[in-house]
Amino acid sequence: MWKSVLQKLIGRGVPEAAASGSATPEYLNVEDFNVVEEGKAQILFPKRETVFYNPVQQFNRDLSVTCIKAWDNLYGFPQHRQGPSRKRRKTADGSTRATGERYMRILEALSATGLRAIRYANELPHIQKVVANDLLPAAVESIARNARYNGTQQLVQANEDDANVLMHRETAQGRKFHVVDLDPYGTVTPFVDAAVQSVEDGGLMLVTCTDLSVLAGNGYPEKCFALYGGVNMVSHEATHESALRLVVQLLAATAAKYKKNVEPLLCLSIDFYVRVFVRVTTSPLAVKNLQSNTMVTYHCSQCGSVHNQFLGRISEREGKKGKTIVKYSVAQGPPVDRRCQFCGGAFHLAGPMYGGPLHNREFIEEVLRINSEEHTDSTYKTRKRIEGMATLALNELPQAPFYFSPNMVSSVLKLQVPPLKTVAAGLGSLGYNCSLTHAQPSSLKTDAPWEAIWYTLSKCAPEGRDFTKLNERTPGYKILSRIDQWMAARPEDSFDPEQLSFEPNEQSGKIESLRKLKIVRYQENPTKNWGPKARPQSS
Numbered sequence: 001m002w003k004s005v006l007q008k009l010i011g012r013g014v015p016e017a018a019a020s021g022s023a024t025p026e027y028l029n030v031e032d033f034n035v036v037e038e039g040k041a042q043i044l045f046p047k048r049e050t051v052f053y054n055p056v057q058q059f060n061r062d063l064s065v066t067c068i069k070a071w072d073n074l075y076g077f078p079q080h081r082q083g084p085s086r087k088r089r090k091t092a093d094g095s096t097r098a099t100g101e102r103y104m105r106i107l108e109a110l111s112a113t114g115l116r117a118i119r120y121a122n123e124l125p126h127i128q129k130v131v132a133n134d135l136l137p138a139a140v141e142s143i144a145r146n147a148r149y150n151g152t153q154q155l156v157q158a159n160e161d162d163a164n165v166l167m168h169r170e171t172a173q174g175r176k177f178h179v180v181d182l183d184p185y186g187t188v189t190p191f192v193d194a195a196v197q198s199v200e201d202g203g204l205m206l207v208t209c210t211d212l213s214v215l216a217g218n219g220y221p222e223k224c225f226a227l228y229g230g231v232n233m234v235s236h237e238a239t240h241e242s243a244l245r246l247v248v249q250l251l252a253a254t255a256a257k258y259k260k261n262v263e264p265l266l267c268l269s270i271d272f273y274v275r276v277f278v279r280v281t282t283s284p285l286a287v288k289n290l291q292s293n294t295m296v297t298y299h300c301s302q303c304g305s306v307h308n309q310f311l312g313r314i315s316e317r318e319g320k321k322g323k324t325i326v327k328y329s330v331a332q333g334p335p336v337d338r339r340c341q342f343c344g345g346a347f348h349l350a351g352p353m354y355g356g357p358l359h360n361r362e363f364i365e366e367v368l369r370i371n372s373e374e375h376t377d378s379t380y381k382t383r384k385r386i387e388g389m390a391t392l393a394l395n396e397l398p399q400a401p402f403y404f405s406p407n408m409v410s411s412v413l414k415l416q417v418p419p420l421k422t423v424a425a426g427l428g429s430l431g432y433n434c435s436l437t438h439a440q441p442s443s444l445k446t447d448a449p450w451e452a453i454w455y456t457l458s459k460c461a462p463e464g465r466d467f468t469k470l471n472e473r474t475p476g477y478k479i480l481s482r483i484d485q486w487m488a489a490r491p492e493d494s495f496d497p498e499q500l501s502f503e504p505n506e507q508s509g510k511i512e513s514l515r516k517l518k519i520v521r522y523q524e525n526p527t528k529n530w531g532p533k534a535r536p537q538s539s
């Protein structure tokens with residue numbers, strides 16, 4: 001039955017679509033549908049829900065439109081292919097998007113209603129085609145109906161296939177996509193192998209995972225390992241960043257099999273899911289860095305201190321005729337003893353996961369520019385939040401995996417929680433850098449070792465802490481009572497405790513000025529009962 005409806009929909013020439021402001025096409029009885037407007041699309045939903053739609057994911061879709069535009073401006077195909085210069089040209093409307101033909105082929109492999117695909121067709125320049133695919137006949141029917149209702153049926157091609165079958169078939173026939181968007185129920189894992197092959201060289205992959213109980217929860221380390229090839233930071237507050245690193249690792253390790261390098265452009269932990277934007281480029285040379293960009297993490301089950309162990313080392317030396325010779329070798333380790341040097345607790349092992357930078361500055365700056373100069377609140381309802389999240393991501397320390405909250409550290413030491421700026425000033429005075437993180441409020445990323453973190457926090461309370469009043473079995477007692485031991489054992493080239501000061505400095509200034517910006521930093525619950533949303537009953 002759906003096929004005949006579909007053929008009817010596809011078979012009728014140019015529609016009198018609602019988007020073009022004319023009357024409803026005669027084949028549709030709008031009474032049967034609810035109409036939802038988002039971005040520059042209007043989507044018809046059958047009154048009885050048969051196809052997946054989650055309004056809370058508007059942020060995901062608004063952000064994705066902005067990120068594809070940024071990718072197009074910076075690395076998009078016609079101008080990129082012409083040479084290494086990434087100069088952008090001003091267009092008549094004042095934007096700096098690349099001029100050029102409609103070249104971009106996008107695959108939305110798991111499309112449901114077609115809303116996202118139609119938004120891409122309506123809101124992005126340079127679209128040649130958006131293939132909107134779904135396994136479910138009712139979804140494909142909805143995509144075709146909505147493409148026609150929006151007048152985008154020339155650009156949006158509804159397709160019914162298993163996503164993997166579609167991607168492998170298209171790749172086999174030499175038809176790759178510049179942009180591949182994977183927005184599945186739960187994990188993305190089953191689609192990654194086909195997707196990294198299906199994306200054009202230098203193309204963009206957009207990936208959602210909503211299975212955060214696995215990627216960031218406490219209950220399923222074995223499932224996390226099976227799906228992502230690594231274990232998350234079970235029971236650790238930085239588990240949302242490890243979720244991002246596990247997803248990037250999955251993408252990078254899969255792409256590496258095909259000599260492709262994955263460069264993270266923007267990786268965000270959002271509400272109940274993660275969204276990762278990466279550029280995939282064929283580069284056997286860059287793939288060689290994967291080993292030394294991959295790490296395992298020892299995190300103390302008692303006090304939460306963290307030690308990262310990278311799996312490889314890269315060293316460079318100058319050879320004959322001044323040529324640089326790069327050597328790839330195995331790592332030395334482990335970086336910790338059997339027991340935590342601070343509290344004597346046992347370590348838990350997380351990873352392997354990606355340990356490099358999660359964002360690209362140039363890319364985020366372009367996202368922010370587009371968001372402020374080219375988008376308006378009326379179309380991009382989540383614009384303020386994009387500004388807030390991207391600004392936080394832009395200001396994150398790039399080479400400092402994970403974060404800690406003064407809240408958690410103080411609760412271990414049984415101290416009053418000091419303000420973030422005080423902790424940042426202390427670490428700054430010892431010569432370390434700090435930043436906020438988009439992944440958790442009131443937390444700090446830092447390149448300081450944990451000796452410096454415990455030392456600084458232990459000195460935050462003006463009157464000091466009389467640890468003898470603590471229970472001797474607690475990690476706090478052990479850390480504070482052994483402070484002379486672990487301070488003496490710290491590496492010689494680390495900090496000088498005499499330098500510690502809580503006077504405002506550059507690090508506390510950075511944190512304060514970011515906190516004073518009028519931006520939406522962290523989202524409150526967007527709606528009542530928000531979350532990943534279950535599949536519709538009939539699917």
Ligand SMILES: C[S@@+](CC[C@H](N)C(=O)[O-])C[C@H]1O[C@@H](n2cnc3c(N)ncnc32)[C@H](O)[C@@H]1O
Binds near residue numbers: 052054109116135139
């Ligand atoms: C979370 S929904 C997609 C939501 C959509 N991207 C949006 O922004 O509204 C996931 C969709 O994937 C489809 N799906 C699940 N497994 C699939 C497969 N193997 N191949 C193609 N589609 C699949 C489901 O039918 C469902 O419509």
Ligand SMILES: [Zn+2]
Binds near residue numbers: 302303340
């Ligand atoms: Zn410990």
